[in-house]
Amino acid sequence: MDINQIDLSAGLLKALYGKNLIMDEAREPAAQNAPSSLKEEPITAPAELLAAQPAPPVAQVPGPWESNNIQFLGKNNRHMAILVYYPSEAHIADADYSFLLKILEACQFTAADVAIINTARQQVSLEDLTRQLAPQHLVMFGTPALEGNFPQIPAFSPTVLDGIHYLHSPALHELNGASEGARGLKKQLWEGLKQMLKL
Known part of the structure; x- marks a missing residue:
């Protein structure tokens, strides 16, 4: 089974992702009314860390005669x-x-x-x-x-x-x-x- 084809139930998703790393627009008003100890703050990486990250390499797609992976x-x-x-x-x-x-x-x-x-x-x-x-x-x-x-x-x-x-x-x-x-x-x-x- 391909990892992209796994179906997760709503309960399992909630258990896995109970806390958000970044708040979305729809949740902000509710978060503003919550006590300060319960407010979620977005987690962001420092700008210098983001700038230091190299761009991921672009995968080269081999032509039909360039692949070393033999199909059988x-x-x-x-x-x-x-x-x-x-x-x-x-x-x-x-x-x-x-x-x-x-x-x-x-x-x-x-x-x-x-x-x-x-x-x-x-x-x-x-x-x-x-x-x-x-x-x-x-x-x-x-x-x-x-x-x-x-x-x-x-x-x-x-x-x-x-x-x-x-x-x-x-x-x-x-x-x-x-x-x-x-x-x-x-x-x-x-x-x-x-x-x-x-x-």
Whole structure:
């Protein structure tokens, strides 16, 4: 829940803010009629203190290719990053997502265990990826997903570099089909995943 969406009851507000720091116009007449011991006085900071305060910095909004915060689908619970390339989708096409979930289930993973990163919608470098997500396994679907100084490895050949297990595969839409070619690619992917994950 966002802190700006908390609803406070009138009683709780009164308990929290029973004494005002600054009087408003509507309360002044009542305050003037009150005994001097009960009159509220506004609290103000000395002028020299206010003048010494620097202006708060203006937040810079990064452009779509400047942010180092990688946007991903999933929770990355088991530190597996999956790179995909979908220019017209926020993360991944629905049919390919369903197919990917079946692959993950066969590997005894869930959607929460991985971070699905659409490299068509954001620039992702290997340094940013390792800093933010600390992947132990990195699966790259499709050649465009390899942009951003990722190692160029042969398809379906699990490779370990700097403690990260890499696997490259053709795009999910090429694997997600009933044709003989798609079945062959799925089999190669499964063999690569079994080797990489030691299944």
